Every structure is written in structure tokens, then in C-alpha cells.
Amino acid sequence: MPGGLSMLPITIFASGSDEEKKSAAVKNLDDLSLYTAxxxxxxxxxxxxxxxEQSVATLRKLVEPYTAWCEGTYCKIKPKVQSVVQLGNDTYAYLRNPPKDFYPRAGVIGFTGVLGLFLARGARIKRFIYPAGLMTVSASLYYPEQAAAIAKSSGDCVYDGAVKTYAAVEKIMRP
Structure with a gap:
């Protein structure tokens, strides 16, 4: 109710000249200077x-070229990181539900690697060749199809590398 009364016109008698009194006989409450801000x-x-803030702005200006470089590097590295993460997720899913006899086969392959380390006493190159060779042989016995595919693709790569090396050596030897 008080809000409704404030909207009603009220007759106000104010002191001042007669002309102002006649022209301003009816006013709203909002028209009074007492009630308005x-x-x-x-x-x-x-x-x-x-x-x-000034030091932060200066630091940003100094670092800006390096951040642009890092952004370019990030764009190059991001797909590789994503592929590694995907490989990890696939490996985790595979190991959660492995095929039959996977763990015994993995144990035998790992044992041959340890046996290769034991047999590779002496030269440093033996420490790499023996375990890798024995593990490759034992893995190829359990997974012959995959071993054949890997041997074929690596053979092609070795052949391409040998041809490129031969061409480079021949180019260097020419007078």
C-alpha cells in the first residue's frame, strides 16, 4: 500500500512566486528534490x-618469442605423445584380457633375455646382442606369423638403407 500511495499525484503548496504556485499545483513525489537522488x-x-604489473608485462614481452617457438614444437610433439598414450591404453586393455597362454609365453621370452644377459659376460656389445637375439628367437617360436611380417619389413628397411649407403659412398669416392 505505501508503494501505491507514492504514485498518486499530491497537491503541494510551496512558497515562491505566484506564477510558480499556479503552474506547479500538482506534482509527483519523484518531482520533489527532497525524494530524488x-x-x-x-x-x-x-x-x-x-x-x-609492469614487471609482469615486461617479462611477457621478453618471453613472447620463446612461447611461439614452444607452441610450434608442441604442435609437432602432440601427435607423437597421443600415439604413445594410445599405445599405452591398447597395451593396458590387452593385458587386462590377454589371450590364452600369454603369460607363460611372456615368461619364457623374458627368461631367455635374462639368460642372454648371463651368457654375455665380457664385451659390451655382447650385453646387447645376446639378450636381444635370444629373446627374438624365442618370440619367433611362439609367434611365427608376426615374426615373418617383422622380418620382411625390417629386411626391406635394411635393403633400402644399404642401397642409400652404397650410393652415398659411391658419390664420395668419385673424383
Whole structure:
């Protein structure tokens, strides 16, 4: 109810000249200066930048070329990282539900690697060749189809490398 009364016109008798009294016989409450707030003139004042803000801005300007370089490097590395993560997820899924006799076969292949380390006493190159060779032989006995596919693809790569090496040596030897 008080809100409704504020909207009703009220007759106000004010002191002043007779002409003003006649022209302003009926006024709203909003027209009275007593009930209205003066309009504020707001200005947006930017605060002065502090020393910390200035140092951060300077640091950003100095680091900007390096961040651009890192962004380019990130774009190159990102697909490789994603493929490694996908390989890890696939391996995890495979090991959660392995095929029959997977773990005994993996144990035998791992044992041949340890046996290769035991037999490779002495030269450093033996420490690499013996375990890798014995593990390759035992894995190829359990997985002959995959071993044949790997041997074929690696044979093609070795052949291509040998041809490129031969061409490079021949180019160097020419007078």
C-alpha cells in the first residue's frame, strides 16, 4: 500500500512566486528534490599500474618469442605423445584380457633375455646382442606369423638403407 500511495499525484503548496504556485499545483513525489537522488556522473578511472604489473608485462614481452617457438614444437610433439598414450591404453586393455597362454609365453621370452644377459659376460656389445637375439628367437617360436611380417619389413628397411649407403659412398669416392 505505501508503494501505491507514492504514485498518486499530491497537491503541494510551496512558497515562491505566484506564477510558480499556479503552474506547479500538482506534482509527483519523484518531482520533489527532497525524494530524488542527484544523478552521479561516473567516470572510469584506470588505476596506475603497480610495479608488479609492469614487471609482469615486461617479462611477457621478453618471453613472447620463446612461447611461439614452444607452441610450434608442441604442435609437432602432440601427435607423437597421443600415439604413445594410445599405445599405452591398447597395451593396458590387452593385458587386462590377454589371450590364452600369454603369460607363460611372456615368461619364457623374458627368461631367455635374462639368460642372454648371463651368457654375455665380457664385451659390451655382447650385453646387447645376446639378450636381444635370444629373446627374438624365442618370440619367433611362439609367434611365427608376426615374426615373418617383422622380418620382411625390417629386411626391406635394411635393403633400402644399404642401397642409400652404397650410393652415398659411391658419390664420395668419385673424383
Amino acid at each position: 542527484p544523478e552521479h556522473k561516473l567516470r572510469n578511472v584506470e588505476p596506475e599500474s603497480a610495479e608488479l
